[in-house]
Amino acid sequence: MVPLRHVPAAVPEETEPQQESPPATQSVAELLKKLDVGRQVRSPAPVLPAPSKPPRLPTARVPSPPTITTTATTTTTTKTTSRTTASSSTTSAKAVESAPAPRPEPTIPSRPELPARPSLPKRPQQSTAHEHHSSSSSHYSSTTRTSTTASGEQPGQKCSNYVSTSSSSFCSTSTFRQGDDVMEALARCKPATTAEFNGERLDLANADFSVIDQHAVSCPREEEECIPRLSWYLTSAFPDDQVAQLRCIFKWIASNIIYDVAGFLSGNLGDNSAEAVLRTKTGVCAGFANLFYELAAPQNLGVTKVFGVARGFGIEVGGESLGGGHAWNAVTINGECLLIDSTWGAGAITEGGKLDPDPEARFQPHYFLVRPEYLIFSHWPGIAREQYLDPPMHVDLYRALPFRFSPSWTLGILPSGASATHSVWTDDDYAEVEVRLVKRAWDKTIPSLICMLMWKPTGEQLFAHARWLREDTDSVYMTIRCFCPSAGEGELRVTGKASDNTSNQTTLALTYRVVNRGNGANMQPLFQPFMLKSFGFSIMEPSSARISSGQGKQTIRVKVFNIKPGSQPRLCVVGGMIPMPDILNQVEPGLYETQKTLRPGKYTIGQMGVGIEYLATFEVV
Structure with a gap:
């Protein structure tokens, strides 16, 4: 079963989520150095700046090691010491000749020869009913x-x-x-x-797998001719490093199967x-x-x-x-x-x-x-x-x-509050769920969200609105609000991306089932989402993209976060009969507002710069 990926168009004791990390600064060897791996080895492997890989043979230049057959089912190969390098296998011969003198490296086991295949122990019996x-x-x-060894010991x-x-x-x-x-x-x-x-517990958030991944994707075709030989190539470059060996297998499968x-x-x-x-x-x-x-x-x-x-x-x-x-x-x-x-x-x-x-x-x-x-x-x-x-x-x-997908952990978009399960029921066409956005450790930014309600009875895709609720030192809490156009059910999708991601696409983090027992009479349109490069925001007031006139002064309120260094928001609202910008004042850190008498017409909340960048548009009727 493979996961379903949604890529919307542009526009436990719960432990700390595995958020997207800054540039990795630790090798796997350094990361695991402090852990007692509980394995006994004859001599400790030297700690290198990064795991290395074996030379990509031509077999014609480097003869295969001799083999000594002890029994009909057990083959023992002599060990050879070869110098490995973490650079790409496309390095020229000239570059190799000019390289500095090699450092002592761990002994790498010799690879199995072809066509002779090293014998493997018999597989455990298992039911074939589950092989599909x-x-x-x-x-x-x-x-x-x-x-089993030659002596018969396990x-x-x-x-x-x-x-x-x-x-x-x-x-x-x-x-x-x-x-x-x-x-x-x-x-x-x-x-x-x-x-x-x-x-x-093992934490790989800051692990640098680049050398290991490159070794996996650089596997020569001749090393893929049988499982023992491919296993040797993927694992022998990282002796006594269980995580690196597993990662190399994982990356090769992801890149080739x-x-x-x-x-x-x-x-x-x-x-x-x-x-x-x-x-x-x-x-x-x-x-x-x-x-x-x-x-x-x-x-x-x-x-x-x-x-x-x-x-x-x-x-x-x-x-x-x-x-x-x-x-x-x-x-x-x-x-x-x-x-x-x-x-x-x-x-x-x-x-x-x-x-x-x-x-x-x-x-x-x-x-x-x-x-x-x-x-x-x-x-x-x-x-x-x-x-x-x-x-x-x-x-x-x-x-x-709840239904959670990998960005829920990597971006830090978590279910929260009483609506932490996967389904929400409503009798009045309105539904909301609460999410927690974890602040990124190194810059305290939170992910940007775009939320949509996929309504099954009509096939509509309706915008949902992420409204700032509260925050603490570690997280920002938001309510995702949506209106249902009729009786029936739909899927509320919460997608996001990192605050410094310049792509126009977001990835799916959470999904909720929304069931409405009302008839859609209370349906209201919500704000179309926009994203700015200089900061993130949430429209606090007005509450929907269509409001009634004749209510006197209307409060326009915006919560701002993820402000880039050197950037100072200049927010305004424009519209009505005289489209002059009405500046929003900062009433407390990150909170901007103004009060304005709204007459029928279309209005824009925007950021003043070279022109006006849209934050949201709404209509007064």
């Missing part, structure tokens, strides 16, 4: 493979065998009743951990074994999960497969379905379970049933090592313990959770 995308029956997870393995850390039984589920506070109930489900967990949209839509899902997906470079979610699992297995990275359902393409907000059949992966890092969805990481199906042809444009890094209390908003595993929450969530709570 659309299954909605019970789902089961396979365990991490084990390998090496130590990273695993995902979680234990309860609370007094409640890990096999029980949290209680939830209709009307309970959804976010409070979710906060009672704590992330489950192993005995290796030292209390410090295409979701089989035609097969998904037709139900002809084909062969989704790891070998077939590697050969054809296409598959559905089971194929993505299978390939990730197989590429991680030779390095014993502790990856498992999880089967369940997900709220993706074709799943309506507020509907009865828990989601479409889906598969993803889980892994243990320093005693903490994190989840990986390489299918969603590779992109989303648009409403037209297509994929963006550019893999970089559709790449979704949020789905790499996701915390379980985040992924549970959209992914429901068939086995309760594979939620990796303690205690596991009750299915009724999952049904009540």
Whole structure:
């Protein structure tokens, strides 16, 4: 199941969201240096400024290492030491010759030779009934493979065998009743951990994956001829760095495997074994999960497969379905379970049933090592313990959770207040939800919003209005207001972008189902949204884009935020019989207002500069 991506036209205990970060300043090695990874190695790997990659052979210039066969099923290759570089594989021979003397590097294991394929341990038995995308029956997870040495011993393995850390039984589920506070109930489900967990959770917000990602996308075609050889290429450049190895696999799959949209839509899902997906470079979610699992297995990275359902393409907000059949992966890092969805990481199906042809444009890094209390908003595993929450969530709570998409975390657009569930009912044509916009850590700006109500009975797309409510040191709270033109239901979409994003497009963060029992008689038009480059704003008064005359003086009030350095808003209102600008005065920090007698006509609230930039337009009747 792939997610549905909306790109509108221009114009847990809830922990701190994983917001978009400033330019990364930490390598993965530096980030993980403070964590006790709980793995025993014979000698510590040297800490480098950034992970490096192995040379892209020509095989003709660098002969393959000799092999020594000990048994019919076990092949041992001699280790060679090769100098690696983090630069692009297109570096010329002349540049290589003039490079400074190499520093000591960690020993990288030799790559498997072709056509001889290193033998792999037998796979765990699993049901093939779940090897496809659309299954909605019970789902089961396979365990991490084990390998056997020449002596017949099994090496130590990273695993995902979680234990309860609370007094409640890990096999029980949290209680939830209709009307309970959804976010409070979710906060009672704590992330489950192993005995290796030292209390410090992995945070990749400032990690620099650029070298790792470049290594993945630079993979030569000859390294993709079989799973062991591709696994060697993707992981051997980053010895003893579990996160870097997993990231390299994740990025390679996102850049090279295409979701089989035609097969998904037709139900002809084909062969989704790891070998077939590697050969054809296409598959559905089971194929993505299978390939990730197989590429991680030779390095014993502790990856498992999880089967369940997900709220993706074709799943309506507020509907009865828990989601479409889906598969993803889980892994243990320093005693903490994190989840990986390489299918969603590779992109989303648009409403037209297509994929963006550019893999970089559709790449979704949020789905790499996701915390379980985040992924549970959209992914429901068939086995309760594979939620990796303690205690596991009750299915009724999952049904009540709002529909959240990756920008909800990366931008910091969160559900809030009493309307934190996914559906809103009204009897008088008017509905509103509350959202919390988290201030970005380094500049205290909040995301810009554009909200629309997609009304099903009439097919209309109606503007919704984001009205400033209150704020504190960490967040700004807003109400998203909308009017319904008739009885029926629709979908309220909250989209946003970072304050310094100059694109005219926003991405979907939250969706709500709005059900109206009224007849539309109270319908009022709301402001068409505009965005300015120098600051953000919210129209406080008037309350709609159409107001009645004859009420004396009308207050015009605007809340301003995200003011760029060196910029000072100069707000005014223009319109009526004598279209002279009426200046709005700053009555308190960030709040501008004036009072004006409004006669019938059209009015504009704007920013005075070279001309007048529109903030909003309204009409007096």
